[in-house]
Amino acid sequence: MQNIWMIIVFLSAGIIGFWCMKKIDSLFEKNQEKYLREWETEDMLAEESETESRSREKGWAERSISLYHEKKVKQEQKYYMLSDWVKTVVVATVTTVLSFLFEELGIRQSNIVTVYILGVLVTAAITASRIYSLTLSVFSVLIFNFLFTAPKYTLKAYDTGYFITFGIMFLSALITSSLTVKLKNNAREAAQTAFRTQILFDMNQLLQQERDKKDILEVTAMQLIKLLNRNIVVYEVEKASLSAPHVYYCGEEEEQESYTTEEERQACLWVMKNNRHAGATTKMFPNAKCLYLAVRVNNMVYGVIGIALGNSPMDTFEKSIVLSILGECALALENEQSIREKEEAAVMAQNEQLRANLLRAISHDLRTPLTVISGNASNLLSNEDKFDKETKLRLYGDIYDDSMWLINLVENLLSVTRIEDGRLNLKMSVELIDEVTAESIRHLPRKSAEYQIHLKKNDEFLMAKMDVRLILQVIINLIDNALKYTPAGSVIEVASQKKENMVEVSVSDNGPGISAEAKEHIFEMFYTGTHKIVDSRRSLGLGLSLCRSIIEAHEGSIRVEDNHPHGCIFTFTLPAEEVHLNE
Missing domain, CATH: 3.30.450.40 (GAF domain)
Structure with missing residues (x-):
């Protein structure tokens, strides 16, 4: 009769235990189904872009991904692994040995029950599935009844109160194991959340670099x-x-x-x-x-x-x-x-501004010299017999100067157009620097006679590989810039020297100099500075920008510095060529 009651108690406890486990499983499955539904809906695709938290250690994501794959492989293995069964048997053996020890020490049976509950808790913590803790819950009751209740070594129990003890023991062990499994699931979900956060943060960091x-x-x-x-x-x-x-x-x-x-x-x-x-x-x-x-x-x-x-x-x-x-x-x-659209819009706006500046500058710079040329030509045609020889020569000289300036302007415009279109074909040859600088001075306008222009020749035979026509244009533009921004009588010096594997050519003056603010923009197209231009009709601002483009095409550089005590120095570099003399 007692065995029948014991079986009924175990069956009832088992039914209640399975019901509790089923409820917990259903809650967990509902949580998974929730994520599956979110995956199937398009709302999740649109909303999964939240800002993630920060990380501390670079490269953590790669190690975390590796660990994730290892854990994933383990989770995909069957729950009923031999190692977990061995763990369960070991825990059951240890708890039984401890129970025997406690019994020898005279500890009451109610305390021995907690040892088995602790064993179930440990099993739930160290095994992969709750089937092990559930199995140990059942066997813990049977072992306790078999070894520690009278009559010992049978499944009978003289005291009917033991049936209640067995049921409570089983339910306690079952609920404890279920709660432990739930905590493990929560810990795993928290770890997954942290892993997800770290992955997204590292992803964000990598994307910001691209x-x-x-x-x-x-x-x-x-x-x-x-x-x-x-x-x-x-x-x-x-x-x-x-x-x-x-x-x-x-x-x-x-x-x-x-x-x-x-x-x-x-x-x-x-x-x-x-x-x-x-x-x-x-x-x-x-x-x-x-x-x-x-x-x-x-x-x-x-x-x-x-x-x-x-x-x-x-x-x-x-x-x-x-x-x-x-x-x-x-x-x-x-x-x-x-960003790309903003950059394209900025480039378009800049191009429009450059086009407007170019048209405005050309209309101004062409109109003034053309007016002078046409006026002088008209005076010569209508009043030639009334002018003396000196007046005629002056008018002829003005016409020549303005026409040469227009030719130089057109050359600069054509060069700028070629550079912008990528059609600047360099005709490279090895030239003697002193000859190039001397040739540039011979092409200066008549106005240069009002200045002290010195050519400082170098004792060395400095050779450089260049497109001589374009380098002449650079030197002429630099000297012309000095003529514009310095008063008559100023000293302008053209010098050259070798520095390491480069040849430096400089054009210096002792004029008012250039402000620090202007130096930052001096090589920009159409920039003419804040100083009043000596010859205000010639203010297109293409010369220095063109110089920079030409020098950079020669794999050189150009810079501006102060000339102490006053004035400025424009210096550009060209790759030097060695001179080999045959004895």
Whole structure:
């Protein structure tokens, strides 16, 4: 009769225990189903772009991903592993030995019961499934009844109160193990959340370093490979059309054609047009090898990512991280597009400003000398017999100076146009620097006679490889700049020297000099400074900008410095050429 009651108590306790476990399992499954529903809805695709927290250690993500894969493999193994059964048997043996020890010490049986409950708790903590703690709960009651209750070494119990003790012992052990398993699940979810946060933070850090759309998508693909250990296919979306696919392999490269078939491309097109996922594990194009997801912000699709699934679909946690990574990628692509559009708008605005400045400057600079030329020519035509020889020569000289200035202006404009269009063809030859500087002085306007222009020749034979026509233009522009911004009588010196493997050519003056603010912009196109120009009609501001472009095309550099006690020095460099004399 007692055995029958014991069986009834065990059956009742087992039913209650299984009911409790079932409720806990159902809660856990509902939590998983919630994530699955979020995966299936399109709202999750649009909203998974929240800002993630910060990390401390660089490279943590790679190690975390490796650990994640190891844990994932362990979790995918069968629960009923031999090692966990061995752990359960060891715990049962240890608790039984401790119970015998406590009995010898005269400790009451109620305290021995807690030892077995502790054993169940330990089992729940160190094993992978609750089946082990449940099994130990049942056997703990049986062992306690068999070894420690009268009559010993039987499953009978003289005292009917033991049945209540057995039931409470079983339920306590069962509930304790269930709570322990629940805590383990919560800890695992917290670890997954931290892992997800770290992955997204590192992803964000990597994306911030990239400025090109292709590089951003490549970083995203590599992060997905590290996380999922799967092949990734990337399609860029540009002007509502798909680019050629880029396949990134997690291991050995396979045939790319298997990921670029017409069915795969049609799935990508459907994703791009409908802004929803398609491909493997979905109702749209279920036979595709990859699951295709849109990289998007709201309704703007920037690309399509394909994840090769094979025979192993992603779990809920992986899907959640993938969506978050794609959200970060979409935000980075949105920022990249915004920056690119702003830069293009700025370039267009700058070009418009340059065009307006050029037209305004040309109209001003052409009108004044042309007016002088036409006026002097008209006076000579109508009043030639009334002018003396000296007046005629002065008028002829003015016409010549203005026409030469116009020729120089046109040369500068043509050179600027060639440089801007990339059509500046250098006709390189090795030239003697002193000869080039001397030739440039012979091409100066008549106004240079009002200045003290000195040519400082070098004792060495300095040779440099150059396009002599363009370098002459540079030196003439630099001297002409000094003529414009210094008063008559100023000293202008042209000198050259060798410094390491470069030849330096300098044009210095003792005029008023250039302010620090003007030095920052002196080589910009159309910049004329804040000083009053000596000859205000010649103020186009192309000369120094053109000089910089020509010198940089020669792989040299140009700079401006102060000339103490006053004035300025313009210096440009050219690669030096060695002179070999045959004895």
